[in-house]
Amino acid sequence: MFVSKEMHLYQFSQQAAATVKVESGRTVKVETLDAFSNQLKDEHSTFNEINMARVNPATGPIYIESAEPGDTLKVDIHKIELEEEGVMAVAPGLGVLGQQVETFSYKRMKVDEHGVHFSKNIILPLRKMIGVIGVAPSGEPISCGTPGDHGGNMDNTHMTEGATAYFPVAVKGALFALGDVHATMGDGEVCVTGVEIDATVSVTLTVLKKKSTMPWLENEQEIEVISSALTIEEATERAVKEWANILTERTPLTFNEATMLLSASGDLSICQVVNPLKxxxxxxxxxxxKQTGLIEFPG
Amino acid sequence: MFVSKEMHLYQFSQQAAATVKVESGRTVKVETLDAFSNQLKDEHSTFNEINMARVNPATGPIYIESAEPGDTLKVDIHKIELEEEGVMAVAPGLGVLGQQVETFSYKRMKVDEHGVHFSKNIILPLRKMIGVIGVAPSGEPISCGTPGDHGGNMDNTHMTEGATAYFPVAVKGALFALGDVHATMGDGEVCVTGVEIDATVSVTLTVLKKKSTMPWLENEQEIEVISSALTIEEATERAVKEWANILTERTPLTFNEATMLLSASGDLSICQVVNPLKxxxxxxxxxxxKQTGLIEFPG
Structure with a gap:
């Protein structure tokens, strides 16, 4: 199954018409546009020419048969294949240093198996990842530029080959979409873009008949909850609360012991600090x- | 040279009397008390009995001859030797979930080469690190519970064996101190304590005749600036600005290119979210x- 990048959307919405319908357990190849919908591929682009309504496209939505509100969508990320050119941009007002940035500029970079050719002397190692990924929310549509409990623009560097993501299904069919692939991005994405690039991503989409309330990610070593809010402080509180409640409900640990365990061994990390929610x-x-007795995905 | 844990202070202060004087380049063994000054080593302790004025002791201050304001103190961390018992505590009002914590509780744990014996079934791997480390500020004294550009309670999990830390010297002799060693702590220290433990730390203290304005840390792979402020957002902005300025001044990169490089390849991480400054x-x-041409410590 293949979904072309021509089939993209700019918001996660229960009203969006499905591009394809698949059975649970199917593997899908999803082709994606870069975060600017290729508007910066023209040598002479200026910031004013960018149509901001066409930023952060996600390919989809994909309707997964049997997915119902209250289920969880499991997404195994197999492979991220990059195209040959990426682009970065900075602009006044955007990113952590937006107030200091005086002029718009962007940079196109060749990308190959050696890495990202940032300049003649500087080659950045590849750190492929998916910026935007998630399902439709049950309420109002959410712009693909914003993260939330439906997923969206979480910009989590762990969202990469070999990882499994989990999303709470809020509408019939889940309406899954992904986009905004980066050839490399640092944790934080401090100046608002990674190396934005067209790509093709293979994922297996499986419906789990169990409830979750936030996005989770699992890789070989770790399981993590992903939390977004207006501030890092609020996002942190939601994440710690979710873990503390799960550990208290599903292991012999008391609430106080669960918080101790999280403080001693849980790693709180930044995904991004530059989107409308952090x-x-x-x-x-x-x-x-495993030692606590919790071995299954804890969503 | 050995400095006993009996010689400790609860604030970094230019007025503090030096415990010892050493030449630049000397290696010192610094013995440290746990973060509660051992007040929780009594089986029947209650939260009300803890004297909060005796929390976060740091051993020192150590006066380094030839250190002058405007210099940088380089601290090579060689070895962290732990004692055999650690302690964790949670209390109402403290940490990310302070509002949900109903009662004070603490837990003493055996610590050995296998790790931290959290409970009969749960052994946490050792992740030794130094919570409080720094030099005296030039202005008002700063409590050892608070981090800042002098260092202090930064709770950075990278502050461990093999790392080199750098601090801006603000007063004659630098007045270096360290304490608050953890047998393990997760990034964030979300519920206010790591596994707090007495320890002995060997460091080499060297005066560099060059200026820096913030704490830095270097290990085999990375160089990082450490930034503290009232919110994570403010701390982030200071850190990005410092790096962007250094890259712009000391490499051929323009400011916009420097911000792109930081966004593509700089990793922004949380040290802690539970102290008076984050x-x-x-x-x-x-x-x-190295590819940018920047090979020396950039402070």
């Missing part, structure tokens, strides 16, 4: 969780 | 910096 992840080692 | 680190790979 995103953190709180990760626990799977080897350690 | 702390982040912004790290760049040394292999990548």
């Amino acid at each position: 995103t953190v992840r709180l990760a626990m080692s799977k080897a350690l969780l | 702390t982040v680190r912004l790290a760049m790979s040394k292999a990548l910096l």
Whole structure:
């Protein structure tokens, strides 16, 4: 199954018409546009020419048969294949240093198996990841530029090959979409873009008949909850609360012991600090969780 | 040279009397008390009995001859030797979930080469680190519970064996101190304590005749600036600005290119979110910096 990048949207919405319908368990190749919908591929682009309504496209939505509100969508990320050119941009008012940036500028970079050719002397190692990924919310549509409990623009560097993501299904069919692939991005994405690039991503989409309330990610070593809110402080509180409640409900630990365990061994990290809501992840080692008796995905 | 844990202070202060004087380049063994000054070592302690004025002791201050305001103190961390018992505590009002914590509780844990014996079934891997480390500020004294550009309670999990820390010297002799060692702590220290433990730390203290304005840390892979402020957002802005200015001044990169490089390859991480000021680190790979032409400690 293949979904072309021509089939993209700019908001996660229960009203969006499905591009394809798939059975649970199917593997899908999803082709994606870069975060600017290729508007910066023209050598002479200026910031004023960018149509901001066409930023952060996500390919989809994909309707997964049997997905119902209250289920969880499991997304195994197999492979991220990059095109040959990426682009970065900075602009006044955007990113952590937006107030100091005086002029718009962008930079196109060749990308190959050696990495990202940032300049003649500087080659950045590849750190492929998916910026925007998620499902439709049950309420109002949410712009693909914003993260939330439906997923969206979480910009989590762990969202990469070999990882499994989990999203709470809010509408019939889930309406899954992904886009905004980066050839590399640092944790934080401090100046608003990674190396934005067209890509093709293979994922397996599986419906789990169990409830979750926030996005989770699992890789070989860790399980993490992903939390977004207006501030890093609020996002942090939501993440710690979710883990503390799960550990208290599903292991013999008391609430106070669960908080101690999180403080001693949970790693709180920044995903991004530049989108309308900020995103953190709180990760626990799977080897350690096994000792508590918690071995299944804890969403 | 050995400095006993009996010689400790609860604030970094230019007025503090030096416990010892050493030449630049000397290696010192610093013995430290746990973060509660051992007040929780009594089986029947209650939260009300803790004297909060005796929390976060740091051993010192150590006067380094030849250190003058405007210099940088380089601290090579060689070895952290732990005692055999650690303690964690949670209390109403403290930490990210302070409002949900109903009662004070604490837990003493055996610590050995296998790790931290959290409970009969749960052994946490050792992740030794130094919570409080720094020099005296030039102005008012700063409590050891608070981080800042002098160092202090940064709770950075990278502050461990093999790392080198750098602090801006603000007063004659630098007046270096360290304490608050953890047998393990997760990034964030979300519920206010790591596994607090007495320890002995060997460091080499060297005066560099060059200026810096913030704390830095270097390990085998990375160089990072450490930034503290009232919010994570403010701490982030200070860290990104410091790196962007250094890259712009000391490499051929323009300011806009420097911000792109930081966004593509700089990793913004949380040190802690539970002290009076919050702390982040912004790290760049040394292999990548070498390509920009920046090879020396950039403070």
